[in-house]
Amino acid sequence: MSALEQIQRQIQWNRLIAVVEEQAQVMIRTAFSTTVREAGDLSAGVFDLQGRMLAQAVTGTPGHVNSMAESVGHFLAKFPAASMKPGDHYITNDPWLGTGHLHDLTVVTPAFHDGRIVGLFANTAHIIDIGGLGMGPDGRSVFEEGLYIPIVKCFDQGKPNETFFDFLRAGSRTPVELEGDVYSLCACNDAGAKRLAEMLAEYRLDGLDDLAAYIFEASITATRAAINALPHGTYKAEIHSDGYEAPVALHAALNVRTDEIVVDFNGTSGLSSRGINVPPAYCRAYSCFGIKCVVAPEIPNNWASLLPFRMEIPEGCILNAPRPYPVSVRHIVGQLLPDLMMGCLAQAVPDRVNAEGSSCLWNPPLRGGSQVSGQNAEVEDFEVISFNSGGTGARPTKDGMDGIAFPSGVRTMPVEATENVAPVIFWRKELRPDSAGPGRTRGGFGQIMEIGTKGEAEFAVNAIFDRVANAPKGRFGGGEGAGGRVLLDDANGTQLRSKGFQVVPKGRHLVLHLPGGGGMGDPKERDVALVKADVEDGLISAQAAKALYGV
Structure with a gap:
């Protein structure tokens, strides 16, 4: 040509x-x-x-x-x-x-x-x-x-x-x-x-045939070259999810070859009886994305550039759910996969990976009216969901991002948009102090959200949250981010389950503490001026600054 x-x-x-x-x-x-x-x-x-x-x-x-x-x-x-x-x-x-x-x-x-x-x-x-x-x-x-x-x-x-x-x-x-x-x-x-x-x-x-041939040839050639530039070998990692009936362990062995990367998920937990199972296409989707973020981020995403990434997903594991297993909230487990891929690649190219982040979206599906309260309903029937995120993991040269969705990339929804379509009120939505994992570069901060209904009527939340019992981990000496919490706003701070349908009583609010991202590197190596700025902004307490950073 x-x-x-x-x-x-x-x-x-x-x-x-x-x-x-x-x-x-x-x-x-x-x-x-x-x-x-x-x-x-x-x-x-x-x-x-x-x-x-x-x-x-x-x-x-x-x-x-x-x-x-x-x-x-x-x-x-x-x-x-x-x-x-x-x-x-x-x-x-x-x-x-x-x-x-x-x-x-x-x-x-x-x-x-x-x-x-x-x-x-x-x-x-x-x-x-x-x-x-x-x-x-x-x-x-x-x-x-x-x-x-x-x-x-x-x-x-x-x-x-x-x-x-x-x-x-x-x-x-x-x-x-x-x-x-x-x-x-x-x-x-x-x-x-x-x-x-x-x-x-x-x-x-x-x-489109001639243009497609050009796109595919350029994409696969560039992708294979990027793979071949990596240190060849097999790299293993694991990551844990809160699960539903029991904790879930995801295992991966990532094999870098001359012109392809093969990931074997052998050892991963078995299928769940509830809707956290992941269909295999979704497993491939987020695994490929996590690898491409590290290996070939500048190469366009298409059929050819995805071809050199192969997934071996054992039958009977939670990442290979067969029909008709429940899969409604497959993202809870599936969105951990990029962190798992980076855990493998951190051993090959440590300067190109992030620490673990909140990863799984914190999207509270809310329901109210007669579907929850029957004849005693005080608000009209509604069904609504709001998209929100915790902090991302620290990056090699930059802090993690606050309240940003990685790996999904969806935008945080304005509270006004949700309040406009349902009788709900967001009483608080703010960054969560001391939630970022400490490190030379720290993790991103999570959020605190408080949600009620107009007239303080009862309503229900279909909880689909993770990273509560398994907080995002740091890398290379960085600390964990804060785990999430699901609470009521009563005097005792009653804890709710992180998954499943639950009713928020009349007069009470739902309080969500979203996870923070893990840190990267020794916290004692962090620029003192950056620590002081976080303290002045109210993002890190003076006690945490002294205990974690020595400042």
Whole structure:
């Protein structure tokens, strides 16, 4: 390929990124659920006719993007590309064919140019309610967790499948939001298909095949080179989750070879009877992400750049849940995987990893009204979830970030947005002092949140929290971050369970202490001025500064 042709391909690649980013932004601007429009819990991408992901939007989460990268092939197995027509849209929330639980809807749409199908657009979004028990860990099978949608056509040549939408509305506590989100997902794929057709016409391209070949070849070559530059060998690590019935141990042996990385999860805990199990695609998604953050962070994420990372996930372990095991809150365990991968890679490239962080999102699903209080309800029925995060782990040369979602990347939702759609009040939302793990670079701070309802009515929380009994660990001499806590605001600070459906009594508030990130390096080596600044800001107490940092 000539230098001019390479420049042209690079321009076309940049244009393709703009197309998929516009696809994602259309979803954000038209979504009904606050999880999408406020938190950005979504993914968007363009695929070739073999179901291989060419490009993804910058906006989105690794769990969605990398799982969705596998899901388009399942759509094509049921609805071959040759059978698709303009205006068709296909949908599923099958955890084993989509992105891991029923609360994620995945939509695939064909893109046409000059009357010929040239590619596919896909997206995923987390919706508020899909019926069943609601988002929580208490289900004992996926059938209890909500409405299960196989791969079906939701729009046929632009016309809605009314039977599908009848079932959809009838199966949810929030039918308006759910139906609106499906229309939003289809609209954003349509926007992507329109922009792609304009791009192909502008560059006088018949399709995506030549551009896809260029993208894939460049991506896999660069990824293999990055892998080969690592010290070859096998590196082992483990990490622990609070679990549900019992603690969960995740074990990994990461083998760096010449042109691939193979991760063996042998030794990991077995399946749970509750909804913390992880479908294998979700395990691969977050494991690949954790590795890429260290090994190849600048290489675009697509089918080819993911190909050199292989996962060996034993049957019967919690990271390889078969149908119909419950998987509603698979993120509780799955979002620990990047920390586990960094635990392995810390032995090979210690200057490129973070300490452990809060990792698992602290998203309190809240419910109230007659569903909780029956005839004594004092507020209207509501179902809402708010996305929040603890602190991230310390970095080699920088402190961890406060209240930031890593690895999911979703945004913290403004409390006003949640209060606007449900009768809840956030009485406190502030950084949690002394929660950051000490170190030469310290961890990020967690948060303290206090939540009640209007009129102080009783309500319920479907707790889906972790890092309570197993605080984020530091690296290379750094200290642990503070573990999380789930409390009532009564005089005794009554502790609630970190998982499961629980009622907050009338007149009481839910209080959440989100975990802080682990530190990195000897705390005594920390710049004294930085310690003093944290003390002056009220983030570290004078006692902690003296005990941990000697200041």
